[in-house]
Amino acid sequence: MKLVLVLVYGVMGEIQFFLKHDVINIYRVKLYVALVFVPLDKGLYKIGQKLVPFLINGVAMHKKKNNAYAYPLVVKPVESAGSDDVFKCESSDEVKTAVERICGKVNGLGNINEGALIQEFLRGEEYVVDSVSRDGVHKLIAIWHYDKRYVNQANFVYHGMSLLDGNGFTSTEKEKVLAQKLKQYAFSVLDALKIINGPSHMEVKVDPESLEPCLVEVGARCHGGEGSWSTIARACTGYDQVDATLYAYLDDQKFEQLSSQPPPLIKHGAELFFVSRTSGMIRSIQKATEYISSLPSFAKIEWQLKEGDFAPLTTDCFTRPGSAQLIHTSRDQLAIDCKNIRLLETSSRPAGIPPLLDLEFVCKKPIDRGTVIIVDPYSTGAMLAARVRSHHRKKLLVVHSDPNSPIMNYVAAGTEIRAHGSVMHSNQGCEVTAKDCATAAKGAIVGVLPGAETGVVLADQLADIFATRANPQHLSAARRNKYLMGEAVRKAGVRAVRQAKANNWTQAQGFIKELENQNHAVFPLIVKPIESAGSDDVFKCNSSQEVRQAVERITGKINGLGYLNEGALIQEFLQGDEFVVDAVSRDGIHKITAVWMYDKRSVNGTNFVYFGMQMVDFFGTDKRLTQIAHKLADYSNQVRNALQIFDGPSHMEIKVHPDSLEPCLVEVGARCHGGEGSWLTVADACVGYNQVDVTLDAYLDPDAFDALPLIPNKLSNYGCEVFLVSHHSGIVAETHVDLIRKLRSFAKMELQVQPGSKLKPTIDCFTRPGAVQLIHPDPNVVLADCETIRQLESEGKLFTLEQ
Structure with missing residues (x-):
């Protein structure tokens, strides 16, 4: 008689019915079931605990009566994996x-254990039977042989699994018999549990002498493990359980072609689950990766940890550092490679074999490396967040100021943030959010930084609460609100734009009359949202009527950052070219990381569309540009001091008068340059460093920050970023961007549209189809390639639209 004791807390009704009417009647499996129902009140758990000895004694007596051993017993959660x-x-x-x-x-x-399951210990090897069913017809997809061992004081640690060849040329007679027994037993369990449609993942123990199977557990879903086993299954059988599941629902013919018999193997395959026998801080996994990748049967490797992470002792699937998938035509070669990988995990490995994990520190618990908080890790902020871990080995906590932020998906492809924790800003205020952050961080918080414009104010608040490097709170609003920004700069005695804010036409009309009374040239005027970004709804108005239309269009609208426009900002139109000064500050010391010259033009009925930007050389041959660069450095520092941006990054847009070369602020963001960080490629190639890395150095590596010059040295290359501009609207049928990749200065390209995407006329940063980074030692080559791209755009040769 197979014996199972089920101990359930606070569960009645359907569970009780299920246990009595279904489980007990499993074919060929008789169960002895004991149930304890206790109200699910934490204060009553002790009642259930006091009952345990009585129940165990009862089970022991029952087993002795049936000539079975009382112990060992297996105890586990009722629902987990x-x-x-x-x-x-x-x-x-x-x-x-x-x-x-x-x-x-x-x-x-992630669920609360509402009880424990106590079972007899089943002796023998453990196997997994993966099946797919359709209308009660079962197809056996794969049989896996589990390798579970005792390690790190845990009894059932997965070391790996290999496909059982129960119906192939290399199969032994025992394997064929075993495969048939497993098939028959698994199908009877599926019938008993009425799993008649869909996938099933069944764990079964097989008695070493009789080869009699007994169920451990079954999941009415596909084999888990994040699907890493799929590589092996497809290479060895030609398909996998995921494919078969879709056939069952979507392709009758293919499902019927699947065999109910154990599939013969084309190749032999195994997945090895890495086991960490020593805990500590990871210094490197590179050598282990190279060694495993060189093995004859290597197919794929997947790491759950990386440099800078804490590697705990492996005690279950959730604490293993990674896995390797091995595939080979030779079963012997597969066994040799598995043995060699296991050597990496031992301290007594032979010379020349690297450790699985190169540990910087051996320790039982993570060393508190400090936590960095990034508020709204979007756009370039995503790269800032990713490099907290990859470059500085610090813990990363991300905070989202708005769960519905429209810029949440503005993250460059391939950017891995992998935060240690995530906190949603509480609608009860920043104090509550700070408490949530402290709980999630579980240690010292060493920096709070905004990832995007939307995170500036909250980052200031949290930095103040946690007493990290922070810019003074009383000017926080001025670092976000463009009207308050301009007035703070003016108050400090620094040149600022003439402006007014207006919630309606009457207020806007008052500003126009004020300019007229001061004998200033009134038009053109700029009208834009008070808080937004990316040239969102920026209008150049040449009459009072146009100003009125712009104010009415902006006020009350949801802007590109997801905020409600509570009015409009009206400013004088500044003549001249527009520049960007990117900088990072630490304790009031400002380091300019780059100066860019914007190329903005009128197109598609809009005046300020970004066409691109080129990097300016402080020590180049163009004397006018070098003079402007130095003026910009000095002026931008005055603006930072006026707004008290003493710590962290800043991204400042400045117009320069064409005659006097006098700078005047357009706006500044107390965060990194946006654009999803696509400009980093150009900055690294031309300057040798970039604003993102310098920002983290300011907080985490002061020696590196101090070593940088106040302004960049002479550029080692010339570079620009070309923002692609769409002149058309429609569905993209084909892209022809390979024409761009052939250019001499081509470095990199990001496309926001693909075949099937909707192409819109470009009117701001949110509607451009992509960006191209050009880099070359010769500036003439860069300029020529830029013009080539513009010609391809104007001739419509980059995108073919559906008719």
């Missing part, structure tokens, strides 16, 4: 300890 808190118990005391540890704990799936 991945060997999470699975204990092998040799006594009543150990069972009691295991039950008390499990009950009420949040398990590996």
Whole structure:
């Protein structure tokens, strides 16, 4: 008789019915089930715990009566996975300890354990039978042989799994018999549980002498493990459980062609789950990766950890550092490679074999490296967040100021943030958010930075609460609100634009009359949102009527950052070219990281469309530009001091008068240059460093920050970023951007549209189809390639639209 004791807390009704009417009647499996129902009140858990010895004694007596061993017993959560808190118990005391540890704990799936499951210990090897069913017809997709061992004081640690060849030329007679038994048993369990449609993932123990199977557990879903096994299944059988599941629902013919018999293997395959036998801070995994990748059967490697992470002792699926998929025509070669990988995990490995994990520190718990908070890690802020871990080995906590932010998806492809935690800004205020951050960080917070424009104010607030490097709170609004910004600069005695804010036409009309009374040239005027970005709704108005239309269009509208425009900003039109000064500050010391010259033009009925930007050389041959660059450096520092941007990045847009070369602020963001960080390629190639890295150095590596010059040295290359401009609207049928890749100065390209995407006429940063980075030692080559791209755009040769 197969014995199972089920201990359930606070569960009645359907579970009870299920246990009595379904589980007990599983074909060829008889179950002895004991149930304890206790109200799910944390204060009553002790009642259930006191009942455990009585229940265990009852089970022991039952087993002795049936000539079975009382111990060991297996105790595990009623609902979890991945060997999470699975204990092998040799006594009543150990069972009691295991039950008390499990009950009420949040398990590996994120659910509260509302009880524990106590089972007899099944001897023998463990196998997995993956199947797919359709209308009660079962197809056996794969049989895996589990390799579970005792390690790190945990009894059931996954070391790997290999495909069982139960129906091939290399199959032994025992394997064929075993495969048939597993198939018949698995199908009977599926019938018993009425799993008649969809996938199933069944774990079964097989008695070493009789080869009699017994169910451990079954999931009515596909094999887990993030699907890493799929590579092996497809290479060895030609398909996998995911494919078969879709056939069952979407392709009758293909499903019927699948065999119900164990599939013969084309190749042999195994997945090795890495086991960390020592805990500590990871210095490197590169050598282990290179070694494993060189093995004859290597197919793929997946790491769950990386440099700078803490590697715990492996005790279950959630604590393993990674896995390797191995595939080969030779079963012997596969076995050799598996053995060689296991050598990496041992301290007594032969010379020349690297450790699986090169640990910088050996320690039981993570060393508190400090936590950096990035508020709204969007656009370039995503790269800032990613480099907190990859470049500085600090813990990363991301805070979202708005769960519905429209710029949340503005993240460059391939950017891996991998935060240690995430916090949503509380509508109860920043104090509550700070408490949530402190709880999530579980250690010292060493920096708070905005990732995007939307995160500036909240970052200031949190930095102040956590007493990290912070810009003074009383000017926080002025670093975000463009009207307050201009007035703060003016108050400090620095040249600022003439302006007014208006919620309606009457207020706008008052500003126009004021300019007339001061004998200033009134038109053109600029009208734009008070808080937005990316040339969103920026209008150049040549009459009072146009100003009125612009104010009415802006006021009350949701802008590109997702905020409601509570009015419009009206400013004098500044003559001259527009420049950008990117800088990073630390304790009031400002380091200019780059100066860019904008190319903005009128197109598609809009006046200020970004066409691109080129990097300016402080020590170049163009004397006028070098003079402007130095003036910009001095003026921008005055603006930073006026707004008290003493720590962190700043992205400042400035107009320069064509005759006097006098700079005047357009606006400044107390955050990194945006554009999803596509400009980093140009900055690195021309300057040798970039604003993102310098920002993190200012907080985390002061020696590196101090080593940088106040302004960039002579550029080592010339570079520009070309923003692609669409003159048409429609659905993209084909792209012809390979024409751009052939250019001499081509470095990189980001496309926002692909075949099937909707192409819109470009009117701002949010509607451009992409960007191209050009770099070359000869500036003439860069300029010529830029003009070539413009010609391709005007001739419509970059995109073919559907008719």
